[in-house]
Amino acid sequence: MSSPAPQQRPASRLGPVSRLGTAPRLSSVRAGAPPAEQQDETPEPLVGALQELVFTVREAENLVVLKTLRGAAPMVAAVIDDAMIAPIVATVAGNDTVLAITRSEVAGGIIARYFRSLAGVGPRRARPVTSSRAGTAALPGAAHDEESG
Structure with missing residues (x-):
């Protein structure tokens, strides 16, 4: 039995990336359509998932890291994959982090x-921290150190 061929991203599905003011947009180009008929095409599930589940987006060279609510990363990665954004080669999802790998x-x-x-987020959204020891209580040996110190 032969295995099914992997899905290919159609090159014409999402066309060139351009800027509109300071926010970038991805333009959809129909095959053979004149430039006047180009229109914005941002899938609604992508917008909803990013607005509801993502609280930071950072980049490091060709990698884009999205921090999500706990347990939401697989859903966000699936929505990004379904959007078939041409510059994105692959996504990898953990529990609360999505890594999108781009071409450049x-x-x-x-x-x-x-x-x-x-x-609707900046590169970082600060999380409240009540004290410098707040994050160490869950570390192995932290309770022992606090009791003895």
């Missing part, structure tokens, strides 16, 4: 800005 460093920056604009 330039594409990484553009995709990160695009995701930030859709999610």
Whole structure:
């Protein structure tokens, strides 16, 4: 039995990346359509997932890292994959982190800005910390150190 062929991303599905003001947009280009008929095409599930589940978007060269609510990363990665964004080669999901791998460093920056604009977040959203020891209580041996110190 032969295995099914892997899905190919159609090159014409999402066309060139351009800027509109400071927020980037991805333009959809129909095969053979004149430029006047180009229109924005951002899938609604992508917008909803990014707005509801993502709280930071950072980039490092060609990598885009999205921090999500706990347990939401696989869903966000699936929505990104379904959007078939041409510069994204692959996504990897953990529990609360999605790694989107892009074709180049330039594409990484553009995709990160695009995701930030859709999610309505900046590169970082600070989490409240009550004390410097708050994060160490769960570490092995931390309770022992506090009792003896």
